[in-house]
Amino acid sequence: MKFELAILPGDGIGPEVVAETVKVLQAISSRFGHEFDLHYGDIGGIAIDRYGVALTAETLSLCQSCHAVLLGAVGGPKWDDPLAKVRPEDGLLGLRKGLRLFANLRLVKVLPILVNSTTIKPEVIEGVDLVVVRELTGGLYFGRPKKRWQTSRGRRAVDTLSYSEHEIERILCVGFELARSRRKKLTSVDKANVLESSRLWRQLAIELAPRYPDVELEHLLVDACAMRLIQRPTQFDVIVTENMFGDILTDEASMLAGSMGMLPSASLAGIPKEGHPIFGLYEPIHGSAPSRAGKNMANPIATILSLAMMLRYSLGLGEEATAVEGAVGHVLDQGYRTYDVMASGMTLVGTREMGDLVSAEIVAQSPLSPC
Numbered sequence: 001m002k003f004e005l006a007i008l009p010g011d012g013i014g015p016e017v018v019a020e021t022v023k024v025l026q027a028i029s030s031r032f033g034h035e036f037d038l039h040y041g042d043i044g045g046i047a048i049d050r051y052g053v054a055l056t057a058e059t060l061s062l063c064q065s066c067h068a069v070l071l072g073a074v075g076g077p078k079w080d081d082p083l084a085k086v087r088p089e090d091g092l093l094g095l096r097k098g099l100r101l102f103a104n105l106r107l108v109k110v111l112p113i114l115v116n117s118t119t120i121k122p123e124v125i126e127g128v129d130l131v132v133v134r135e136l137t138g139g140l141y142f143g144r145p146k147k148r149w150q151t152s153r154g155r156r157a158v159d160t161l162s163y164s165e166h167e168i169e170r171i172l173c174v175g176f177e178l179a180r181s182r183r184k185k186l187t188s189v190d191k192a193n194v195l196e197s198s199r200l201w202r203q204l205a206i207e208l209a210p211r212y213p214d215v216e217l218e219h220l221l222v223d224a225c226a227m228r229l230i231q232r233p234t235q236f237d238v239i240v241t242e243n244m245f246g247d248i249l250t251d252e253a254s255m256l257a258g259s260m261g262m263l264p265s266a267s268l269a270g271i272p273k274e275g276h277p278i279f280g281l282y283e284p285i286h287g288s289a290p291s292r293a294g295k296n297m298a299n300p301i302a303t304i305l306s307l308a309m310m311l312r313y314s315l316g317l318g319e320e321a322t323a324v325e326g327a328v329g330h331v332l333d334q335g336y337r338t339y340d341v342m343a344s345g346m347t348l349v350g351t352r353e354m355g356d357l358v359s360a361e362i363v364a365q366s367p368l369s370p371c
Contacts, residue, residue, distance in 0.1 A: 005068055007070050010088075012073055016294075020351055021070065023355045023359045024358055026359070028323065032319075032320055044073075044075060045088040055092075070281075072288075073288035074092055096136050103133060104268075105267075108128060108130050108250075109130075110127070110128040113333050117342075130233065130238065133240040140159045140161045144162075172205055179238040180214060184237070185218070186239075187240070190241070250265075259340040261298065264308070278313060280313055284303045298338070301354065
């Protein structure tokens with residue numbers, strides 16, 4: 001089969017982890033006989049430097065013409081001036097809007113081999129396997145008015161937290177559908193004791209629940225959820241929440257798996273269902289880590305596992321996705337580690353070496369076991 005893919009390496013370590021993921025994609029092509037046409041574009045800081053904007057119309061059009069998008073990372077100190085009119089993150093927000101991506105899925109799975117590679121007690125995180133579903137188009141990041149201004153008493157700023165019934169309902173449906181395909185438990189996270197938008201969120205979750213009688217629904221305030229993720233993370237199956245809450249909670253949850261370098265994500269334009277490919281953008285949850293750029297240090301596994309999500313959700317290639325996940329698991333089982341998940345007795349490898357190991361494993365192993 002032939003697929004058209006948009007590749008946006010971005011800034012910092014983005015080009016490095018994307019390059020290793022392309023190696024893995026080539027290994028999948030070699031093993032399974034698929035053809036992947038790769039189309040490269042700029043986004044974020046590099047686009048600002050070249051074109052004066054974080055996302056050009058040409059790059060957006062390129063992405064719209066492909067089956068899926070793979071992205072590295074955006075941003076860095078070079079573009080962090082709080083007075084700047086254009087920021088690298090504007091490119092990512094514009095891409096989500098332009099591609100109509102509303103559901104961000106972040107997988108948090110603690111591999112047995114990495115149980116002792118985190119700062120949390122092994123007995124707390126052993127068996128953690130959860131998904132956070134984050135709404136992408138509403139909330140503080142997109143609400144209007146959004147501005148800063150000078151008053152006679154000093155400077156002021158405002159951001160608006162706004163949600164429509166449609167936006168809330170469709171993301172809740174993603175959460176319910178995912179929970180139905182997993183362990184049938186959905187945790188809806190809000191701040192209904194304070195925010196009107198959260199009270200609407202909770203009301204709609206209650207109204208939708210009868211459509212999914214096989215799914216257990218619980219409501220949890222975001223601060224309580226933050227605590228429970230550290231105290232009893234194995235109690236979670238699928239978490240669904242609004243834009244900013246999801247952004248913060250998933251970074252916290254990444255520490256359960258040992259490192260942000262281990263966690264993939266998918267931003268989708270619809271509800272993922274087995275056998276029904278859907279357009280999506282795939283990226284690691286980590287940032288551009290400019291201090292690590294060019295040093296062959298970054299962990300490419302989150303980006304490689306994001307590729308696995310792309311194969312499964314957007315290309316309908318479930319066996320190939322399992323092959324990628326299995327190769328990652330096997331390489332880790334053999335004791336190879338990048339610096340962020342390094343442990344005593346393991347073999348330290350760099351970004352390129354990890355990419356080579358996973359790629360070689362895909363070609364060599366048949367059949368492969370999922371990690």
